[in-house]
Structure formats: C-alpha cells, structure tokens
Amino acid sequence: MPEGDAVWRTARRLHQGLAGDRLEGSDVRVPAHATADLSGRRTIEVVPRGKHLLHRLEGDLTVHSHLRMEGSWRVHPVGRRHALGARHTVRALLWTSARVAVGDSLGMLDLVRTSEEHRVVGHLGPDLLDPGYDVQVALANVLADPERTITEACLDQRNVAGMGTIFTAEPLFVLGLHPWAPVGEVGADRVEEMLSTARRMLVLSCRTGRTTITGRADVTADDAWVHGRVGLPCKRCGTPVRLAPIGRQPQERVMFYCPTCQGGLAPTDDGARQTPLGHARRRYE
Template sequence: MPEGDAVWRTARRLHQGLAGQVLVGSDLRVPAHATADLAGRRTIEVVPRGKHLLHRIEGDLTVHSHLRMEGSWRLHPVARRHALGTRHTVRALLWTAERVAVGESLGMLDLVRTSEEHRVVGHLGPDLLDPRYDASLAVANVLADPARTITEACLDQRNVAGMGTIFTAEPLFELGLNPWTPVGHLPTETIEDLLHAARRMLVRSARAGRTTVTGQADVNQDDGFVHGRMGLPCKRCGKPVRLATIGRQPQERVMFYCPVCQGGLAPNDDGGRQAPLGHGRSERRTR
C-alpha cells in the first residue's frame, strides 16, 4: 500500500495538472456515482489526507479516493481518453480540454460534499505531512492503548495518518526499538522521537520525489536499513535482517527488523534461515 509520501506526490501531480481547470467530462465507474456528471465544474484543489486523496471541485463536491494496494492516478493527454478508458481496471476518468486523470484499481472511490468530508476522513489521526500536524495529539493517540505493540499503534491510521510498513520499520530501526514492544513499555519521549523520525523521513521523501530513508541515495539505489532486506546483512551490525508477522487478522502485517540491533527475535520468529527476497536487489547495492 502506498505510504503518505507517495499519496502526497500523487496529489501534487493532480493538483498541478488540474487545479483551476474546468472539467469537460467525468466517468466514475462505481454504482453509487455512475450517473454523476461533473462537466462544467472547475477543480479547486487536490490534497492528500493521510493515505486518502481529496479532489475538490466547484459546487461543494469532492471526489474521494484511496489507492489501497494497487491503485494509481495518472495524467495523460486528453486524446488518449478513449483508449485508456477501455481498460477493465479503470475506475475513474476526469478530463479537461487538455488532460485526462485516470484512476486505476482504486480501492475506494466516493463522491461527497466537500463540507461533509469528515464522513470519509474524519476518523483519521493527525497527518504527518500536514503543515498543521498536531504532534501532541498523535502521541496521545498512540499511547491510548498501552497493550498494543508500537508497530500496530503506528500503523493504525486513526492514531496517526501516513505511516505504512516502510516508515514504521525504518524509524523503529533508527531508534533501536523492537517492533513487538508494547506501547506501555515505552517512555512518552520515545514515542515522540519515533513519530518525529517518521515525519522527517516522510517529508524528505515527499521533497525528493521518491521514497527515500536518508535522502542520500539516487533513484536507482535502496537506502533503507531494514525494509525489504530480509536475509541481507544489517548495515549496522552485519547480521541478517529478518521478517516476521505482527498483529492479528485482518490487520496482520509483516515487519522487517534486525534482532541484534532491535532487542531480540520477534515472539513468532524461530530464528531459522530466511532467504533474501527475490526482487533483483544485490547485496552489493544494499550494503
């Protein structure tokens, strides 16, 4: 699932391409809004809210979407609208005289009153990429359930919006925290430091135009320390990075971590050999 930085970049591209432009037509391919006609309305802005996208249009209307695992929004020349529209994965088309925004494999698509956006995003906690981010509220939300693991608390978008597995695993590694630590076992200052680190990484990635942990690698390099590096040497201690599940279904996730640098094996990790993920990365590139 795209994390907050990727959603922020998507919103920025859509905003730059559509803001101030009048929609010539629309095609929302969900039963509840299949007959909606947005033609003649001007795009006011496209903004992110955590992992949600809010495309605000004249007349108190917002096209709300969530990318989930496979979704995307892309801009194309309007001449390609008919060809692109034949794809069975397309869920939305919004076009001006020059461009067409194509929403594919969207996990969520709604048309709501802008004045009632709280119906679709009101449950979210403070957004780490929001200039008005409320750090105190985010920390209080995470601390609210002391028995939860710190990973589950951070991934819960009702507590703090924008963190996914990358920007949970990497800040946890930076601070040397075991992902399976109960929230109640951590000082408030540690929670503050963790969320601050996550926000710093997300802001850096948003500004860089790509997902990056340190900001030092180029687009062809992986500068992460643990995420995606199962079976490869930890860049800090040299021992293999590991992968284990965390949480309960249907919210169960997988988490990458270094048991040496982060306080031991996960409760459900037997310590057996784990082969590197087969995604083409070499140890030379990730060292």
C-alpha cells in the first residue's frame, strides 16, 4: 500500500495539473456515483490526508479516494482520454480542456461534501506530513495502549497517519528498537524519537521525489536499511535481515528487522533460513 510520501506526491501531481481549471466532464465508474456530473466545477485544491486523497471542487464537493494496494492517479493530455478510459480498471476520469486525470484501480472512491470530510477522514490521527502536525496528540495516541507493540501502534492510522511498513521498519532500525517491543517498554521519549525520525524520512522522500531513506541521488535499488532486504546482510553488522509476521488478522503485517541490531529474534520468527525476496525459495511474499 502506498505510504504517506507517495500519496503526497500524487496529490501534488493532481493539484499542479488541475487546480484553478474547470472540469469539462467526468466519468465516475462506481455504482453509488455513476450518474454524477462534475462538469463546470473548478478544482480548488488536491490535498493528502494520511493515505487518503481529497480533491476539493467548487460547490462544497470533494472527490475522496484511497489508493490501497494497486491504485493510482495520473494526469495526461486530454487528447488521450478515450484511449486511457478504455481500461477496465479505470474508476474515474476527470478532464479539463487541457488535461485528464485518470484514477486507475482505486481501492476507494466516493463523493462527499467538503464541509463533511470528517465522515471519511475524521478517524485519522495527526498526519506526519501536515505542516500543522501535532506531535503531542500523536504521541498520546500511540502511548494509549502500553501493551501494544510499537509497530502495531504506529501502523494504526487512527493514532498517526502516513506511516506504512517502510516508514515503520526503517526508523525502528535506525533507532535500534525491537519491532515487537510493547509501547510501554519503549517509553515516551523513544516513541517521540521514533515518530520524529519517521517524519524526517517522509519529508525527505517528498523533497527528493521518490521513496528514499538516505536521500542520496546515487542510491536507488537498495536505498533502505532493512525493508525489502530479507536474507541480505545487515548494512551495520552483516547479520542476515529477517522478516516475520506481526499483529493479528485482519491487521497482520510482516516486518523486516535485524535481530542483532534490534534486540533478538521476533516472537513470531522460528529462526529458519530465509532467502532474499525475488528468489525462488522465498518464505514470504
């Protein structure tokens, strides 16, 4: 699922392509809004909210979407509208006289009154990429359940919005924190440091225009400490990076970590040899 930085870049792309222009037409391909006509409305702005996108139009109307695993929004010259719209996975087309925005494979798409956006994003905690991010509220949310693992607490978008497995695994490694450690054992100071580190990494990724941990322009394929590096040597100690499930269904995830740098094997890790992702004998997808 795209994380906060990818959603931020998507919102920026849509805003730059459509803001200030009137829509000449729309094609919303979800049953609840199939008859909606957005033509004549001017795009005011497109903004991210955690992993959600809010495309605000004149007349107190917002196109709300969530990319989930496979979704995307792209902006193309309007002349390509018919060809692009022929894809069976397209869920929305919004076009001006010059450009067309194509929402493909969207996990969520609906229309809400802008004044009632709280109905779709009001449950979210403080957004790490919001200029008005409130660290004290986010911290209090994460600390509210001291028995919960630090990973689960940070991935819960009701606590703090924008973090996914990448921007949870990487700060945990950088700070030497065990992903399965209960929040109460981690402590308030370290939790705050974790959130601040995640925020810096997300902001860096937004500035560079790609998901990055180091920010180095010469690093692309392996620009991570642990995420995606199962079976490969830790860049600090050489121990093979591991992957293990965390959380309970339906919120179960998998987390990358170094058992040497981060306090030992996970309680859900049997210690068996794991091969790098992409190899035929990989243990996890």
